[in-house]
Amino acid sequence: MHPMGYDSFGLPAEQYAIQTGQHPAVTTEANVARYREQLDQLGFCYDWSREVRTSDPAYYRWTQWIFAELFESWYDTAAQCAKPISALLDMLNSDGLTSVQPACDGDWWIELPAGEYPWDESFGGALTADQWHACDARAQSHILMQFRLAYLADSEVNWCPALGTVLANDEVKDGLSERGSHPVVRKRMRQWIMRISAFSQRLIDDLNALDWTDSIKEAQRNWIGRSEGASVHFGLDNPAGSTIEVFTTRPDTIYGVSFMVLAPEHDLVESLTSAEQKEAVKAYQTAAAQKSERERQGAGEHEVSGCFTGGYAVHPLTGEKIPVWIADYVLAGYGTGAIMAVPAGDERDWKFAKAYSLAIPAIFEGVDTADSVYTGKDIALCNSNEFDGKVPIEAIPLAIAHLEKKGMGTGQVNYRLRDAVFSRQRYWGEPFPICYHGEVPQLIRDAQVTLPPVDAYLPTEDGDPPLARAKKEDWNVTRGDRMEYNTMPGWAGSSWYFLRYMDPHNSAEFCSREKSDYWGQVDLYIGGAEHTTGHLLYSRFWTKFLFDRGWIGFNEPFKRMINQGMILGRSNFVYRIQGTNQFVTFEKRKEFQTQRLHVDINLVQSDKLDVDEFMAWRPEYANAEFILNENGEYTCGHEVEKMSKSKFNVQTPDDLVESYGADTLRCYEMFLGPLTQHKPWDTQGISGVHNFLRKLHRLFNRTKASSIATDAQHRILHKTIKKVSDDLDRNAFNTVISALMIGVNELLDAEAQSAEFLQPLAILVSPVAPHLAEELWQLSGGANNVLDQAWPAAEERWLTSDEVTYPISFNGKVRFKLTVPADLDAKSVESQVLTHEKAQDYITGKTVRKVIVVPGRIVNIVLS
């Protein structure tokens, strides 16, 4: 099966709709037709009866169905398996949460206030059946939401107030929106989220059985980021009885804790902060919120910053008072958003302690940590009571046991992988099959929700997503108080399409079990390594989910994968002066604070921008102003990078097909280099490949029916058959082309003229140059179609030769060549070489220490 489809929801179509007012379905349709034309023109053999489009309601109906099933599922951590929510309900009704551990946030009850739920302040998550029964329907639905695999929760987004919309990281440049150069802030928003983190361990473990490159597997492991350590509770005075939970990979260093740090957004910051510190803390929090995620984490040198809350925690083992700070370097989204700081043993804690003159207790034997930090694991601990004299490898398990005994902590495994935000405030995506009764979301399962028409593809004035523009009667289904206004992200439809290929027209199921059992996993997946931490992880997640629930019989989507290299393009840039609509030429860009923006390469000739076309390109540039160079021109910057729609550096194959033909383009692309390597798109060498195809044509054009092939010609042909077959098997398409070039050159030299003899060559060429191959097949008198012919076999008798030429080397340096009968044994080769007159020149006056004869390959004579 060799199918093709379109991941046809997404930003470029939506952006175009915003600019032109045309419905994205219309432009998408046109684009698909265009792609199909190009694919056909290039001679690709896809099974078009299996084509899918993620934006087709008949397809996204099943994307919606999978979402609904995720919503109706929870994860049993004991069984490591996704299960239907009905099973969890049964448990809750009989035992509460006493005998089951659903995957959830460590403090899932934190946003369910004690007053409104049947528990008090000291509730720690151990819900009883009685408490469950005491909840009303609304409360029960909120509790269940904490355990669903698709759930609603607050999450931070890039919010651009001026545009009234949420931006992707891609659309934010230097803290300003790429479009319009407006400020962007971080904002909490109610979002659909996928509980991929529940699958973390399986996503790591199951990598072992996959035939993928080690680099991709390693990158996924790092992304998932398993770390072992302990969860430790630090008590607080205020509010009395409360605790800060931290995760640490080094519980053995707990006696070196001299302060604690919370993320500025941490829930406990408010109650911890003393009256005197209130203002400073507030200011720090505001400053942190105004920084974009990129700025806060990445930008430039990491300057330490933080603020004392005025509050204190209690050390779980020593009972000492420990100051609690907030700082940027602790991330709200990782672990518990809080750390115990051990300045002696952690780089960042050490820098922080130095910057704010906090104590650095010495806990490593013979190491003075006043001047430098020690992060190794080879030195024994000191000043650590029961861990004194032990190296970390011994002390870590001891520390965990000790904390557990005292009830102050537990051993824990943490994963870096975060749950995946599944909402987009966009129009051109799958609508959710969800309506709301008040705050409570409800699934719509008896009818498919399709995208309603809207008057504009922009957010509403209140900042609601575009779908909020649809009036009640615009929706094909309306339920509850309102419909869900968000749409699904791009990766929704692309996470399962390979299953739809197996059963593309099924209107009763996403894919019948019979079909998925028949086809099984994808045997070979050729895709880009740039999807490592996105698509390739999400597909694995959804596959495991569908497997757990019994809808498919395998738990990994892609058995074997080859990562093709990216084709790189040459991008052009313009430089916008920050906060203005003024663009400065490349030569003068350093005189201003600018944002570098991609510009469509079609508007640029030899790096000179056509400013009129540029102004017409997008409405926001209609009244752009330009600062030109001395020649009155606007020069663009340039860079070679991934060829991509979002970088506006895409070159279409059309012109090349026009002047050289589709077969030349196909062959040239293969000839450029190995499949897995990145290659800049450069058409310089295309004439060489074009020449080759013309020579090939000439070879077939001068055939004579009466001609009979010589032995030498047979040897050339069969050598070529073998090389091409072998190289195709190992996906070395670049050397397939050069083997064919060599074969054709040699056959031309050998004046091959027998049409029948040349027929296998036409078949060899058919995978790389199908159009020409068909013509050659006809020219050589072949019947029917070249593509239906059996692949030629290389005959052994033409591959062997009765003679073999040995390179003769002395001390590893090749000096001359010697041709001997192929069946001559090593001993005889040796004596022939040593008695050869040319050998005497090198041997004379020296001692032959050793003679190495590698049969069929080389002879090496070691002299001293």
Added chain:
RNA sequence: GCGGGUGUGGUGAAAUUGGUAGACACGCUAGAUUUAGGAUCUAGUGCCGCGAGGUGUGUGGGUUCGAGUCCCUCCACCCGCACCA
């Protein structure tokens, strides 16, 4: 900083298991042919050297009869993630 990848002529690259480094092309040089050409053909083309020869796969070392290939060291560039407790 962490992780991954890549380093071979002027350029894209080949060398599949440790066995003649630079196949096959592009480009370049010279010549032939042509009204002309960015067409075609012939010869040459890693570097140094008139030559014999020497030298050469990012650097330095090692293993081996033999290393682009294996081991160690360092360097450069590219990609991803960027304070992950």
